[in-house]
Amino acid sequence: MRSEQEMMALIINRAKKDERVRAVYMNGSRTNPNVRKDIFQDYDIVYVVKETEPFINNDEWIHGFGEILMFQEPDKNSRESGMETNFAESYGYLMLFKDGNRIDLHIETNEHMRKHYLSDTLTVPLLDKDNCLPSISAPTDSGYHVKKPTESMYLSCCNNFWWCQQNIAKSIWRDELPYAKFMMECVVRQDLNRMVEWWIGTNTNFEVSTGKVGNYFRKQLPASHWNTYKATYSDDNYENMWAALFSSGELFRQLGKDVARDLSFTYPSQDDENMTEYLNQVRALPSDAKVIFE
Structure with a gap:
């Protein structure tokens, strides 16, 4: 099973090499200082991208994170169930790998990010190529109290x-x-x-x-x-x-x-x-x- 250090390096380095990705941030339990780390914690990652369509139209890129045991596209499933979704603003991939790691990766446009970035108090910026991510306080679970x-x-x-x-x-x-x-x-x-x-x-x-x-x-x-x-x-x-x-x-x-x-x-x-x-x-x-x- 790949370590946290290996997974984080992979997530950030792939974003650095892909010009379509302009910023990266993480939220969820791994950013919560009050949660004990364990082997089942997901990597809740958001890639801020220029456009979502190129990623959605060719999802071969997700296989670069590791050998996938199973994956889900929740936004696609929601649309199939009749729920209103806007793939042009954001899209999600839930990936469980054969080594046991899991990444919940969302791609979103800069416009979508500006509407939602500050709403989650458990947010940590990881990469910002264009200085587009707003300033945010240190992560806290106060929003979940x-x-x-x-x-x-x-x-x-x-x-x-x-x-x-x-x-x-x-x-x-x-x-x-x-x-x-x-x-x-x-x-x-x-x-x-x-x-x-x-x-x-x-x-x-x-x-x-x-x-x-x-x-x-x-x-x-x-x-x-x-x-x-x-x-x-x-x-x-x-x-x-x-x-x-x-x-x-x-x-x-x-x-x-x-x-x-x-x-x-x-x-x-x-x-x-x-x-x-x-x-x-x-x-x-x-x-x-x-x-x-x-």
């Missing part, structure tokens, strides 16, 4: 978390596994994760990042909360899914009350109590039940 919620954001999160649990309950009773798992992992978990983030934020003065989809929850939560969080994941067994659902409610309740106290909000206890009663009722229903409540 947990943001303090407003009370309306907090209440909306609580409401959606408890409301959507009835969808999971009825799906389990109906033996509709895909919908039950979808609601748990794609809807309810989003609100649970949001509350976890806010709890971490209130305990760190909102000066930390929790990573993508809670990457750092394990090290930022006390062991008791982390163990409860782990218990919110289940397999396809419905009894285990019920247990995970109640674990999610237990954790959300604990953290939600703490956040409400710290931010002078009011936790919606009545919604919590009412939905918990409903869940217990549905869990006890026989498969041939004719009514939910007598």
Whole structure:
């Protein structure tokens, strides 16, 4: 596996030799001083180019970075899915190499760079042939810190978390596994994760990042909360899914009350109590039940 020094030299030297490339910068985890380096970190690289079209029309140039195991063109896939894209401004290549390294390389015009360069606080300039890159501060993950919620954001999160649990309950009773798992992992978990983030934020003065989809929850939560969080994941067994659902409610309740106290909000206890009663009722229903409540 090529070292970081070898990869960075390759990335910069290829840009130096290609007159079409006018500047290079990097963002992502490799620029974050608070992230521990490991063998799976991508190289998130941007080449500022005169035009994108010559690169897109002949992609043989990407093979100069190494022997490719697999690659993806996310912008091309997005367009195929019906999303609006502008290849003339920017285009991306995700490359996984046979030695295990990965480069996420985007090419963009100078105009596109000027619109977006300063928006990411984890940006490091690597090469600037024309002095076109704006001055930027040292990289910091401050732009990714947990943001303090407003009370309306907090209440909306609580409401959606408890409301959507009835969808999971009825799906389990109906033996509709895909919908039950979808609601748990794609809807309810989003609100649970949001509350976890806010709890971490209130305990760190909102000066930390929790990573993508809670990457750092394990090290930022006390062991008791982390163990409860782990218990919110289940397999396809419905009894285990019920247990995970109640674990999610237990954790959300604990953290939600703490956040409400710290931010002078009011936790919606009545919604919590009412939905918990409903869940217990549905869990006890026989498969041939004719009514939910007598």
